Amino acid sequence: MAHATAHIGPDLLETRLQAGRHALLADEPPSNGGQDAGPAPYDLLLAALGACTAMTLRMYADRKGWRIDRLDVDLRLLGTPDTRRIKRVLTVSGPDEAGRARLAEIAERTPVTLTLKQGIAIETQLAEQAA
DSSP: OOOEEEEEOSSOSOEEEEETTEEEEEOOOGGGTSOOOSOOHHHHHHHHHHHHHHHHHHHHHHHHTOOOSEEEEEEEEESOTTTOEEEEEEEEESSOHHHHHHHHHHHTTSHHHHHHHHOOOOOOOOOOOOO
């Protein structure tokens, strides 16, 4: 199963992330009090959805024997907290129109897409204090 950690120090919003074996850095832009040293949390969320979309569509196309010359996923978070939505635009070169339409259908059922659409329970607890 997936695993990640986040560590922030006492002074800045810059946050060190560990996702599996991979180190990442997150931050906020100066307009939110950060130094823009890395993507902001919502940017990371969109990046995760984009990665899942691109990888899933590539795997599907490969199984079908469809050549993909180019597949780009553009994502934007829109709206207010009450009307928030993600706009996803796929740019696909290679398959015919029917293949491209099928890829758009598959994009609606990628694992991260389904998780975001269905929502997910989050359980929070405090760790024991070190002595």
